[in-house]
Amino acid sequence: MTDLKKELKGKIIQQLNLEDVSIEQIADNDPLFGEGLGLDSIDALELIVMLDKDYGIKLADPKEGRKIFESVETMAAYISAHKGA
């Protein structure tokens, strides 16, 4: 789980072009949207694509994303529970 969270932070930084943000600066429970990393709706779509492409998880309902993408912690928990399901 710890490795997965670190991996997710790296992917988020790289795929969302978060300039000048390091893995160490993202806490597991930091909000990804709003006041946290300040991600926007296009970033949310990128995260949905990332779940599919990198972990083979397709979101049946994009509205689910709101809870899944709250933080790295919630993303990792969702991936752990659904990977290979």
Next chain:
Amino acid sequence: MSTENFHIESYSQIRNQSVSLNGETIFKSAETEFNAFIKSAYKTLDTQYPKFFKMDQLSKLALIASDILLKTETDKNVALVLSNRASSLDTDRKHQASLQEQEPYASPAVFVYTLPNICLGEISIKNGLLSENSFFIFDTFNAEYLQIYAEHLLSTQKAKKVLCGWVDFDNGKYDAFLYVVAKNGIFAHSKKEINRLYKTE
């Protein structure tokens, strides 16, 4: 064409690894690769726009060239009339390549920039503009067309000022020349003068 006299207030250029304002170099870099060059310009010129690093190359070029001119502008009724040759081809190719991979996945962040006028939206958001905007595709820089279009917007009171020009990016090659047209200014707003400024190195 309008019978009123309009002028060019100021102009900016980004080419050959340098950024200039009214013909004076304000930033120069040894970086030959565009992304490294424009990132360095963004930081040195203290451009504040959190989305900057998520934008495509055309929008980065347009945003820096416009920000130099609009940074101190208080009037928000500034129309945007930009043009280029390559449209959004550089980003279009990236999008196409992602669709032709063995496991095709389109990136939403790339797809949203597959139109050249998206850069106008970025400039508008950055500067809080709700003004008229248009983006034209020409084979080469077309001073006469831009002059007529800008003067029409000004003489019909659609805008108080017009940010005009050329912002072209394709395959690592870049060229930006933007200028602000207003009632008063330093240079005459004529085809000859626009072309002269465009060709100034």
